[in-house]
Amino acid sequence: MSKASKPAPIGKFKKRVFSGVQPSGGLTLGNYLGAIKRFVQMQDDDFETIYCVVDLHAITVWQNPKILRQNSRELAASFIASGLDPTKSILFNQSAVPAHAQLGWVFNCVARMGWMQRMTQFKDKAGKNAQNASLGLFGYPALMAADILAYHATHVPVGDDQKQHLELTRDIAIKFNHDYEVDFFPITEPVIGGPAARVMSLRDGTKKMSKSDPSDLSRINMTDNSDLIANKIKKAKTDQHGLPSEPKGLEGRAEAQNLVSIYAALGNESIENVLKEIGGKQFSEFKPMLVERAIEVLSPISREMARLMQDIPQLDKLLDDGALKANLISEPILQKTFDIIGVR
Numbered sequence: 202m203s204k205a206s207k208p209a210p211i212g213k214f215k216k217r218v219f220s221g222v223q224p225s226g227g228l229t230l231g232n233y234l235g236a237i238k239r240f241v242q243m244q245d246d247d248f249e250t251i252y253c254v255v256d257l258h259a260i261t262v263w264q265n266p267k268i269l270r271q272n273s274r275e276l277a278a279s280f281i282a283s284g285l286d287p288t289k290s291i292l293f294n295q296s297a298v299p300a301h302a303q304l305g306w307v308f309n310c311v312a313r314m315g316w317m318q319r320m321t322q323f324k325d326k327a328g329k330n331a332q333n334a335s336l337g338l339f340g341y342p343a344l345m346a347a348d349i350l351a352y353h354a355t356h357v358p359v360g361d362d363q364k365q366h367l368e369l370t371r372d373i374a375i376k377f378n379h380d381y382e383v384d385f386f387p388i389t390e391p392v393i394g395g396p397a398a399r400v401m402s403l404r405d406g407t408k409k410m411s412k413s414d415p416s417d418l419s420r421i422n423m424t425d426n427s428d429l430i431a432n433k434i435k436k437a438k439t440d441q442h443g444l445p446s447e448p449k450g451l452e453g454r455a456e457a458q459n460l461v462s463i464y465a466a467l468g469n470e471s472i473e474n475v476l477k478e479i480g481g482k483q484f485s486e487f488k489p490m491l492v493e494r495a496i497e498v499l500s501p502i503s504r505e506m507a508r509l510m511q512d513i514p515q516l517d518k519l520l521d522d523g524a525l526k527a528n529l530i531s532e533p534i535l536q537k538t539f540d541i542i543g544v545r
């Protein structure tokens with residue numbers, strides 16, 4: 202068996218979670234249920250947890266500098282408002298810790314063109330005009346691998362859309378370990394799942410809920426007030442059937458599946474349990490239940506976000522403290538990487 206095909210050597214590594222979200226504005230319910238809520242849950246498990254505002258990823262597409270700075274703080278505020286506890290987790294801005302970009306460069310030299318060309322997110326984001334996309338957008342998954350591996354993170358909670366990038370992260374770790382004949386980088390486990398790994402658009406159950414969708418009715422934003430939330434759910438696309446009592450009855454019904462999944466994830470319930478409760482109801486009865494649950498969960502978060510945004514110096518201090526802690530972990534790993542590859 203070649204070294205490259207050895208099974209995941211995470212055994213010797215400390216259980217450590219890393220994840221990141223881009224501060225590109227307008228966090229959605231998809232980000233919350235697919236990522237942030239699960240970040241918060243993992244800080245109470247048996248993990249060291251590190252969460253990052255990945256501002257260097259955001260600039261792969263041009264950002265207005267003032268708005269980028271505002272969005273980074275807003276994202277940090279939304280993490281904390283959602284329950285991220287800075288005494289339990291490390292929270293910081295990517296650009297404040299040099300190891301990310303430095304290790305990112307090393308991984309640019311490990312990753313292969315062919316691997317990057319297969320990334321579907323690049324194809325989606327670059328669209329028809331790929332020749333005009335930034336080189337950073339193309340190389341982005343190598344920086345993402347560096348984010349994770351600069352901490353020797355063993356587990357990465359993300360939404361379903363990041364699966365391919367995490368496979369690439371594993372490929373980079375395997376190739377590095379193989380090429381330099383070391384067992385240095387862990388083969389990270391993706392943590393994807395739960396009823397809301399992929400929250401879909403409220404207007405089209407086959408499309409991902411996304412901050413970049415032109416229709417605001419397609420998504421619930423973390424800053425939407427109760428009236429907006431109610432209105433968007435009221436207008437959400439459904440079908441003409443009632444709700445089934447078992448998951449099988451949701452098959453082929455993307456919109457129904459999505460609304461039930463959101464309801465389940467907001468209430469920390471399984472889809473099976475939810476259907477036992479709502480099976481047989483019409484959407485006209487179910488939608489008000491969903492509105493109530495969504496408002497109950499989201500309005501305290503948006504209130505707390507607004508409160509945190511009133512004290513920017515405190516928020517910045519918290520992020521700076523996080524960066525110091527993050528640096529203490531990543532700098533020695535970067536130095537050891539340099540040592541392995543024969544630089545510095």
Ligand code: AMP
Pocket residue numbers: 221222223231232233234235236237358359360361362363397398399400401409410411
């Ligand atoms: P992004 O906003 O693209 O930086 O995504 C941040 C995190 O939210 C990643 O872990 C994504 O996988 C997750 N995410 C984004 N949109 C959705 C969605 N519609 N459903 C589930 N997770 C999502």
Ligand code: TRP
Pocket residue numbers: 219220221222223255258344345348349357358359363366
């Ligand atoms: N690529 C992720 C996204 O678009 C964000 C991200 C950057 C990330 N670095 C990461 C997620 C490291 C997990 C781990 O959503």
